[in-house]
Amino acid sequence: MLEPGFLTSIQDLGRFGYAHLGVSASGAADSFALRIGNLLVGNKEDAAGLEMTLTGGLYEFDEPCSVAITGSHFSPRLDSSEVPMWGAFNVAAGQRLKIGATQEGARCYLCVQGGFDLPLTLGSYSTHLMTSLGGCSGRALKKGDVLNVHSKAFALVETPSENFSSWYQRDVLSVTAGLQEDFFFKEEIKLFYSSSYEVSEDSNRMGLRLLGPQLKHLAGREIITEGAPLGAVQVPQSGKPIILFVEHQTTGGYPKIANIISADMHRVGQLRPRDVVKFRKVSLEEARAAFLDRERLVNSIRQ
């Protein structure tokens, strides 16, 4: 790695099975993009890739390999030529891949055929940046880091005809009702769904803070600390909602007004500071249908 981007880390699909010890899953902020990227280079979808945030970086390849870049468009160039997003291409030994600044959402992914070869931490390659766990010594990558790749095993997949950017609208997020929706006045719930919220600069992989109308709880209601689901929209005393994201704390004591649906979590991973979002309420059945819809696309590439 010759130049690190703003924040580049090793991610897979997450570290599951340790929440009871206080370890949240972490994993790719946009797992949809990572899965597709891995499938395009013939990897299993949970192989480790690189997650780049806002700006990419400069990479030199010591050996020939095949790679794919997915997620938001970061204007990637191989030496001096443009290379495609959402499709596998070959890199020769000595070539340099320059991944620029985002033209779209917050993150892009670099997947290499074979997947990055690092020590597993509690069964996962994912970096949990807030607690310095996993990945490359628990930290973001820096200049001079050398990453090895598992030996190649599978054939590349032909570039799909799908228009992936159509999956990345990020001005409206679908949610289901949160566990404590009834802790909020009716007018506050209405306000939440009718308002636009701006993503604060003070957002990261742990949570996205939202700026907009403040939401009041019913007086005198407190909740006993309970497990916190990924994508929960919790409202602390300040009244400013926070979306719990991939490195979220495993338990929490703030009332949750809503929860982002699984099928939209990859869009949350593409939100940038100052993006403006609205929330749309759907039923659990609609959430499931949207999830299965997205899975059908992934499955069509897998085969």
Add this chain to the structure above:
Amino acid sequence: MDDLFSSALFFPASDNSLLVQFGKSISVEAHSRVARLTDLVLADMPKGFLNVHPAYNSVLVSFDPSQTDHSSVEKVIRNIAGNNPSFPREERVVTIPTCYNSEFGPDLTDVARHCGLSEDEVIRTHTADDYLVYFLGFTPGFPYMGGMPTKLTTPRLGTPRRQVAAGSVAIGGSQTGIYSVDSPGGWRIIGRTPLMLFDANLDPPTLLRLGDHVRFKAISLAEFEKNSIGEQKL
């Protein structure tokens, strides 16, 4: 049907998680149900289950919606309880050597003043009784403990510290806790233990587990340093 779930309520918390709630308050009885359900699920993680988040009176189960759904998860959980006769949990008492001084416990003086006690009385009270670890949560290895004498109750700091060292022993409101990893925090720090509460290279990676009884033991700075060196050798 096992009476484990006679009082349980099931709520979809999101489209891929289910909350199992035992009553509406914090109690040792609710805790024993939480402990038992957590043990049973973790002993043989059912298909599609991803994570289990025990808390005071609830357990959140997150699942892979391509493999299962809310009603199947509820059924599996009810069956686990019905098919497994109760077994006694191993009772552990874990001693946490703690150096209570002004260097490691910058808020010890303030806590003493707030509670109308001397610093020695704060230390004696804090080390007097055992604490129950209701669950681990928040950050890796952080124990949510109950049983702190009410006379030590001290409000949190107005402005949280940006960085609290791992091992810091602290009081936040009516609770006491031990910071398990370096993290921001707003609790009043009264001391520090040389023990590591979380180490990803160990199996299990946490010093404590749900249901443990914790006993604080005051140690001197010299003992703290001796212990720290011992820890590093591991």
